[in-house]
Amino acid sequence: MSVGDGDIPTTLSPDQYAPRFSEVVNLVDDFGADPSGEHPIDAPLRQAWDNDRLIVLPEGEYKMNRPFRRTNTSNVGLIGQNAIIRHGEVKAIHRHTVDRGEYSGSTMMFRIGTSTNPHGDLVFGGLIFDWGWHANAGMQGLNAFIDGEAEIRNIVFHGTHSLGSFANLRVASAEPDSVALVDSVDMSGGGLHYIDTINTREERRYDEGPEHPDFGQSWGSTGFTGHPDQQGTTVIRNLVCGSWPDNAIYPRGGSGRKIVSGCTVWNGGGSQIRTNGGDDWEPVEWLDGTDDKDEALDGSYPSSVIEECHVLIDNKPDGVYINPRGILIQDGHQLVRDCEIEIAYAEGGGAGGTYGFGTRGEGGESPAGPAVVENSRITLNENANAIYVSPYTNSIEFRDIEINTVGWEAGLNRLVGGTGADQLENVIVNAP
Numbered sequence: 001m002s003v004g005d006g007d008i009p010t011t012l013s014p015d016q017y018a019p020r021f022s023e024v025v026n027l028v029d030d031f032g033a034d035p036s037g038e039h040p041i042d043a044p045l046r047q048a049w050d051n052d053r054l055i056v057l058p059e060g061e062y063k064m065n066r067p068f069r070r071t072n073t074s075n076v077g078l079i080g081q082n083a084i085i086r087h088g089e090v091k092a093i094h095r096h097t098v099d100r101g102e103y104s105g106s107t108m109m110f111r112i113g114t115s116t117n118p119h120g121d122l123v124f125g126g127l128i129f130d131w132g133w134h135a136n137a138g139m140q141g142l143n144a145f146i147d148g149e150a151e152i153r154n155i156v157f158h159g160t161h162s163l164g165s166f167a168n169l170r171v172a173s174a175e176p177d178s179v180a181l182v183d184s185v186d187m188s189g190g191g192l193h194y195i196d197t198i199n200t201r202e203e204r205r206y207d208e209g210p211e212h213p214d215f216g217q218s219w220g221s222t223g224f225t226g227h228p229d230q231q232g233t234t235v236i237r238n239l240v241c242g243s244w245p246d247n248a249i250y251p252r253g254g255s256g257r258k259i260v261s262g263c264t265v266w267n268g269g270g271s272q273i274r275t276n277g278g279d280d281w282e283p284v285e286w287l288d289g290t291d292d293k294d295e296a297l298d299g300s301y302p303s304s305v306i307e308e309c310h311v312l313i314d315n316k317p318d319g320v321y322i323n324p325r326g327i328l329i330q331d332g333h334q335l336v337r338d339c340e341i342e343i344a345y346a347e348g349g350g351a352g353g354t355y356g357f358g359t360r361g362e363g364g365e366s367p368a369g370p371a372v373v374e375n376s377r378i379t380l381n382e383n384a385n386a387i388y389v390s391p392y393t394n395s396i397e398f399r400d401i402e403i404n405t406v407g408w409e410a411g412l413n414r415l416v417g418g419t420g421a422d423q424l425e426n427v428i429v430n431a432p
Contacts, residue, residue, distance in 0.1 A: 008186040008240070009154050012079040012126035014056050020123070021054040021077060028058055035060025037086065042066045049076060054123070057083035061130075064088070065103050069111040074120020074148065078110075084128045085109070090136050094200045096165045107139040107165040115229040118147035118174035125153040129168070131189065132159025136198050138191060140166035145227060146173050150180040157187040164194025164201060167221035167244060173232035173256060177282040182224070183237045190242035190267075191221040193320060222246040223268070230254030231280040235287065236263065243267035243317045247274045252330055255280040258304045259287070266312040269320035270328075271358075273311065277304040277332020277371075303333035313354065314344035323347045326356040326378075329396070331366045336373040346384035350417055355385040359418075361392030369394040377402040380415075389418040397423035404430055 018024050027033040031044035040063045048055050051073050057080035065088040070076070087109060088102025096107050109129075113119030124142060131138040138161030144150060150171065157168045168187045173180045194201045223241045226234065230253050241248045241263065248268030251258040255278035265272045283296035290296055306327060313324045326341040336357070346354035356378040361368030368390060378386045378401070386403045389396055398421050403412075412429050 008156050008184050010126060010128050010156050011081040012154055014054065014079065017054055017077055017079060017123055021075065022052040024054045024056065026056050026058065028060070033057075033062065035062065037061030037063050037084070039063070040065040040088065042068070049073060051075060053077070054079065057081070057127070059083060061086065064109055067106040067108055067111060069108075071113050071117040071119055076121075077123035079123060080126035082128065083126065084130050085141075086130045086133050087137065087139055089134065090163060090198070092200075093163055093165065093198060107163065108143045109139050109141055111143045113145035113147070113174070115145055115174070115227060118145045120146070121148040122146055122150040122152070124150070125155050128156045128158055130158045131161050136163055138163045138165070140170060141168050143170045144172075144180070146180050147175050147178050149178065151183075152181065153183040153185070155185045157185075157189060160189040161191030161221060162197055164192060164197035164199035164221065167191055167223055167225070169223070170225040170227065171234060172227035172230040172254065173234055174229070176231050176256075176280045178232035179284045179287070180232070180234045181237070182235065182239065185238070186240045187223050188240050188242040190223070190317075191244050193245040193318065196318060222250045223248045224250060226251035226253040226258065228253040230256040231278070233257045233259065233281050233284050233287065235259040235261065237261045239263045239265075241265040241268070243269075243315070245269045245317050245320050247271045249273045250275075252276045254278060257281040257301070259301055260306045261308055263309045265309065267315045267317060268324060269317045270322055271325045272313065272327065273306055273309060274328040274330065275304055275306065275334065276330040277334045279332075303335055305334070306336045306339060308338045311339070311341045312344075313342070313346070316345060316347070323352060323354045325354060325358055327358070329357070329359045329371045330368050331361065334369065334371040336371065337375050339376040341377070342379045342381070343384050344381040346382035349385060351388065351390060353384065353388075354382070355388040355417065356380070357386070358388040359390045359393045359396055361390050361394070363392055367392045367394040369396050371396045372399065373397070373401065374399040377404070379404045379406060381406045383408055385417040386415040387417065387421060389416070389421055391419050393419065395422045397421060397425070398427055399423070399425040401427040402431055403427065
């Protein structure tokens, strides 16, 4: 079976990463892992994982029947050359635990570090997580909480996540001077709502009204997730994200800086990109070009940034009753620039409706923003707000924005909902 033939590369070179480690090992040659996918690699993985070691997975197919968890190691690498990873057959699953089948236990396949015991430096990638091999497949490929530096790249999630559990990636950094880079990841296959899977989850109802089907408020899965305890800097770059029951790219959480750059995302059941700001971060030399915080605050990434992303809403996932939205800005300083949003499916208006850019704040100490959105374009093929500003918003300014309505007409006042923006500078509707 051939998978992972898209635009995202699924290999990492051992020669490139070897200088970072004191030892390089091959999981097949040195620890007897089966590259045919017949026998699980759980035991070889446990034996091979050690401090200051780079583990190489040569091209092949690898099966995991147990979750793999490590919190007490540092500077470990797991890299593949088009290595396909599958979990064993799942026959019964409740919430986030498999209780019958070849695979058993938590649906976090790789859990590296926790918020109370973060892992040290990590390199992870050159892998294909195959959710297309079976009708009931799809787990969290990696859940990583890192104190140090993490480089997670060149990963393809093949097929549709169809177990209604934790979705593909959760990555966060643990301390102000830590940084996690997630680069070149394809999860375009998206995921199913748990009510459309064999998962026997039972969740809190959204309401008791007859207009909603009988399923709970947890919509099942979010493509990429951050963490409420995050500090430091997390960079999500070149991530391709398809339709998920909940938010698509959701790094919001904690008090760190989040950079979402060059991502393509569509048809998430909530927001396509949803994030927040934070001040608990230290400069990253390769990102900021300096180790001086004052200089970094005057640089390209003075806060959380969403840049050069393309968002499309032209459908709503099955089984989801929240209306899809474009880019949602929450608490803390944020900058959005050079983004494009296209809406070809919309429901409702105002806070509960579909919109391009929006804010969501809370009373007290958690208002949305302050934020600036600049040099971006919104195309509305359906009647919807281009911008919605919630009542609990610190401030938000829009500069050099192009709004195009296709097949209908509206003035700027109609296109900006809620409490309105603090500043609209060079915002043009239907420019010739």
